[in-house]
Amino acid sequence: MSIDQVETGAFAREWAQWHRRHETALADPHGFLAVTGLYWLSATPQRFPDAPGEWRTGPQGVVVTLAEGEVLLVDGAPVERAHSFGVLAERTEVTAAFGDAVVEVARRGGRDILRPRHPDNPLRVDYRGTPAFEPDPRWVLAGRYVAFPEPRPTTVGAAVAGLSHVYDAPGRIEFTVDGTPLTLTAFNGRTPGSLTVLFTDATSGVTTYAANRSLQVDAPDPDGGVVLDFNRAVNLPCAYTDHATCPLPPAENRLPVAVTAGERIPYERG
Template sequence: MTVQDLSTDTVELEAFTRDWQDWRARQFDRLADPHGFLAVTSLNWLSETPERFEDAPGLWSTGPDGVRVELDEGEELIVDGAAVHGAYSFGVIAERASLFPVSGDAVIEVAKRGGHDILRPRHPENPLRVEFAGTPAYEPDPRWAVTGRYLPFDEPRPTTVGAAVEGLQHVYDAPGRVEFELEGQALSLTVFNGHAPGSLTALLTDATSGVTTYAANRSLQIAAPAADGTVHLDFNRAANLPCAYTDLATCPLPPAENRLPVAVAAGEKTPFERG
């Protein structure tokens, strides 16, 4: 190897590391957001019986017509920029959707998860958020960034997975799987649709899970496949889901086939909050 080759390798490694550090900074900002998951103060399952919760205004209930709140005199919510008083109906909420009415400096998440309507207040002063100091992670290493191939299914496959909350299930349409090689082993992951158009998400565990990384799950975001099905998997960006930090999350668990037999010593480790 020539001096020029060494110089090129050094420059590429520095760029790789900077990109990873930028990703880490975005991860921190997302978690430290005043109304992010670390601000959640309770997880409440709504029923037809109106119920009041100490960290949210109003009496809350749900039924065939959706979620409803009855606010007492002096109580207020801001919904889509407008002040709401008295009785208000949020209507039927779609699965995995969330609404975020505002109450003072808090937001009161109204959502549906696993077919159940929930109320999840988010208060910026929650100690879990205020004391958040970041997430430990493995140092970035290009050997954990590999090329794979996306193989779409003939039709999306409804895939039922468990959840961080006992007894809850999620159903996702899996559009295909990704095949790749890691640590000398041929592996594959069933993938779900990602947030960006055409992108993919993989939920996974591996031989580090429960040892150095969170036991239940991590997620990997995968950019949209190239025309020939090629995808880039960077396990340095294997990320914790909210349930790694708080028991007030309903995160999905990986499909059984996504439990990798190798130790993926890359990405985010078990949060300090679970230490």
């Protein structure tokens, strides 16, 4: 066996371990595959079939009124009769438990929403993993991060019609694919200094999910160097369920090349 074969095998094994961890998180008992509904709250109290209580929102935030015998656990403490969740900041959420389920209270696109999450949701129970391209070191690309003078507020669409999201873009990433120079507008990542890019490419709607894919990028080095490992490009929740409000990529992140790496169209959307 050659050194190249050994290194390729190690690369594939490391990717497989990462992807298993990613799929385990996706299939968490209270993850996105467990979501049974997406409800837009208003000033009018509403009751939903998959969560206890009557729910409303207003200037003081989200309030639930519970009937006799209904109980929610908020921060581990039982709540009866009524509870105020207060005013939520954009793209934040809190959860309350009932039985083996939870209900997510969140704010998206300037509106308050409710999403119950049940472990026995068929989408989660029947989940059999997400297909992906075979890992290929060719798609581990060197890039250069260029910070904007100031973060740029960037409005993008959403998986839900009529909804939009606004993110501060701190900069862009420059890289090449087979000699073609490309750029991606980057948003802040999950950890300090890291970056997130949302993109589509020539495979979108053909072998990969049409609306978007996401890639996490580690913090740039002191010279702005970054590594784009497109083998770790993943689907957002909207690829699996219509109960998601996922952002769409900014227009400039529609790559004209075919990125034959990362996750493909989920079986659930096949």
